[in-house]
Amino acid sequence: MMAREIVLASRPAGLPAVQNFALAEVRLGALADGAVRVRNRYLSTDPYMRGRMMDGPGYAAPFGLGARIPGRAIGVVAESRAAGFAPGDTVRSMAGWCEAFDAAPGALEKIDTMGIEAHHFIGAAGVPGLSAYAGLTRIARVKAGETVFISAASGAVGGIACQIAKMLGARVIGSAGGPEKAAHLKRIGVDAAIDYKAEEDLPAALGRAAPEGIDVYFDNVGGPHLEAAIAHARPFGRIAVCGMISGYNASAPLPGPRNLVQIVGKSLRIEGFLTANHMDLMPGFAAEMAGWIKAGRIVTRDTFHDGIEEAPAAFISLFTGANFGKPIVRIGP
Ligand SMILES: NC(=O)c1ccc[n+]([C@@H]2O[C@H](COP(=O)([O-])OP(=O)(O)OC[C@H]3O[C@@H](n4cnc5c(N)ncnc54)[C@H](OP(=O)(O)O)[C@@H]3O)[C@@H](O)[C@H]2O)c1
Structure with a gap:
């Protein structure tokens, strides 16, 4: 054939x-x-x-x-x-x-x-879903009552991360490009949605969405989102870096966030991760996700x-x- x-x-x-x-x-x-x-x-x-x-x-x-x-x-x-x-x-x-x-x-x-x-x-019950789960539970160690900011929040990883963070009892702020994606975030239970393409000042928008700051940032995009997250991180905040897609097409390294010094004063922890190193979680996670999808608890x-x-x-x-x-x-x- x-x-x-x-x-x-x-x-x-x-x-x-x-x-x-x-x-x-x-x-x-x-x-x-x-x-x-x-x-x-x-x-x-x-x-x-x-x-x-x-x-x-x-x-x-x-x-x-x-x-x-x-x-x-x-x-x-x-x-x-x-x-x-x-x-x-x-x-x-x-x-x-x-x-x-x-x-x-x-x-x-x-x-x-x-x-x-x-x-x-290859989606919610595969590596993208597991990336969300491992990043929130193993890297950021989200606790109930915390405020979690997630970028590319309507994407394969981000959409699941928003919903798992809600299940963990967090207040969730999602950022995505365009009004249709922002409206979708509200439908999947996100507490505050930022259409970053409509915002002239992303840090200000994040400040309005999280007046008391954020405890966790789940980074999918890097660049200005990471800088805004550092600016609004609360003391002992955690940043789980899943990806930095805003720089993947760059031909030369991009400048880093200008406010990195805040990592010291706020005692922040920034940790990247590869989901390939968390595959031990996959069988249990896939079974749990299948149950959530069937029960309508996760919208894909x-x-x-x-x-x-x-x-x-x-x-x-x-x-x-x-x-x-x-x-x-x-x-x-
Ligand atoms: N660490 C790991 O093992 C692992 C595993 C899987 C995925 N990842 C990472 O997770 C992230 C999301 O992956 P995914 O598969 O779920 O893709 P996705 O979020 O479904 O799609 C990528 C999204 O990135 C956003 N984007 C693209 N360029 C951007 C820019 N310059 N600024 C802001 N946002 C931008 C776009 O959303 P908007 O329309 O909202 O701009 C786009 O829809 C990626 O960084 C990927 O590399 C890492």
Whole structure:
């Protein structure tokens, strides 16, 4: 059979363009003994992929030019010549942006969907959801009654972080770009929503939303949001740095927050984290999230893009803010 895939055609400079990617076709021959053939259903597009498109030192190796973009995907076993996998099984892999692939069993993780839709396992019940959970509970250690500020609050990580922070008993302030996203934040229970694109003075807006200051900042964007959070942090505040997307397309390092000295006087703790180092939480978290989704306690928001050829546009939407929740590439049956 033939399967289409997206390869990296050139390394982006600044905001990625669809021209940085190309559609290719590969032939999958007879399935080898001991292998599994998977048809992908949902492909993940994630901000971290931008860093791996650059050819330089990073926490993960750069993507190869001309090679398929790797990344998380949810698929269904089409054919199996390996013990433990049968046609119809739902699997998660790092196979990336392709319609179908053959793999050794060790490259596949069988998913019990627990009564929720399979795409959630690359969204709310996958790494984005776990990032929110680990950042709030293990890094920021949010306590009931605290005030938590979350940026990119309508996004895949941020939308879940807002709702988990509410479950933890926090007062939540969310920041997102545009009135539609700000209105959505109110619908998912955020106490104060900031449309940062409509604010001339972000620190002032945060000050109005949190007159007594913030105890925790869950950082997804860095830049001016981080500076505003430091300015309004209360003594012994914690800043959990999940990501700094505002700088991912920069060609040179961006200036840091101008008020870093406040870390000393306020005894702040700023701690970055990689969710990959918290995967021990995943099985329990995924089961809990499945329960929350089924009970309507967590509202999920995803943007579906149909067809493998849409993967580059879905990915680019992360940086323009055109995405609303997680951009997921859906591959037809
Ligand atoms: N540490 C980890 O292991 C880990 C794991 C997963 C994700 N992350 C990080 O978590 C963050 C969110 O990821 P996600 O997958 O959930 O993406 P997302 O929030 O669903 O999408 C990215 C959002 O970032 C916002 N954004 C883009 N450029 C911006 C800018 N210059 N200033 C302010 N906001 C900007 C946009 O929202 P608006 O429309 O609101 O501007 C956009 O929708 C990223 O920084 C990512 O790298 C880290």
